[in-house]
Amino acid sequence: MNEKESQHDKAQGRRPFLLGALLGVAVGAVLCAAVILGAMPKMMIATQESRLGFDETVDALERAIPAHGWVVSSVLDMNQSMAKHNVQFGPRVKLVKLCNPEHAKSVLTTDRYVSTLMPCTMAVWEGDDGKVYLSRMNMPLMAKLFGGNIARVMGGNVARDERAILSGIVRD
Structure with missing residues (x-):
């Protein structure tokens, strides 16, 4: 295997990892935003008996x-x-x-x-x-x-x- 083929194989191996990492960040951001938006109304108003x-x-x-x-x-x-x-x-x-x-x-x-x-x-x-x-x-x-x-x-x-x-x- 020549050097060019070796670099190509390494790049191919990194793609799934990068795609998974990007997907993980995107899903994490969406979940974080949902939690914040769900909690904010309850946090903005203080209620006591x-x-x-x-x-x-x-x-x-x-x-x-x-x-x-x-x-x-x-x-x-x-x-x-x-x-x-x-x-x-x-x-x-x-x-x-x-x-x-x-x-x-x-x-x-x-x-x-x-x-x-x-x-x-x-x-x-x-x-x-x-x-x-x-x-x-x-x-x-x-x-x-x-x-x-x-x-x-x-x-x-x-x-x-x-x-x-x-x-x-x-x-x-």
């Missing part, structure tokens, strides 16, 4: 928010809102919208496009199991995704304040 009843949870939030330097912008009763449009929905849902003007100014000074996430919203809702839950954006995760000043404000001050506001209201 309330220690209190529905109305008591909303009332406790309305007291705790200003006590920690925030403002309650509004409380939206989703059931009433839908009923105005002839849509009946049984389990109760209220959205408590809150804002800290200093934190908002800091973020809006550098990243106005994030205004779509303002004001912060906490949802109080009744589960099918009869329990009361509180859901909100996962601020530390959101902060990491955005980086920069958003990460500093949302991942630091906002996340810290949220923990303080919710202390005593939600179960750990």
Whole structure:
């Protein structure tokens, strides 16, 4: 066998290996993307069970928010809102919208496009199991995704304040 035939045989032997490696990388990337896309919605929203009843949870939030330097912008009763449009929905849902003007100014000074996430919203809702839950954006995760000043404000001050506001209201 001459040198040219030997090189040709080696190249032929590497092709299946390279094709297998490329296929493995492609399948791995697709599986990784599927896992991330499947997990992201659950990771983006933080939900905890309330220690209190529905109305008591909303009332406790309305007291705790200003006590920690925030403002309650509004409380939206989703059931009433839908009923105005002839849509009946049984389990109760209220959205408590809150804002800290200093934190908002800091973020809006550098990243106005994030205004779509303002004001912060906490949802109080009744589960099918009869329990009361509180859901909100996962601020530390959101902060990491955005980086920069958003990460500093949302991942630091906002996340810290949220923990303080919710202390005593939600179960750990």
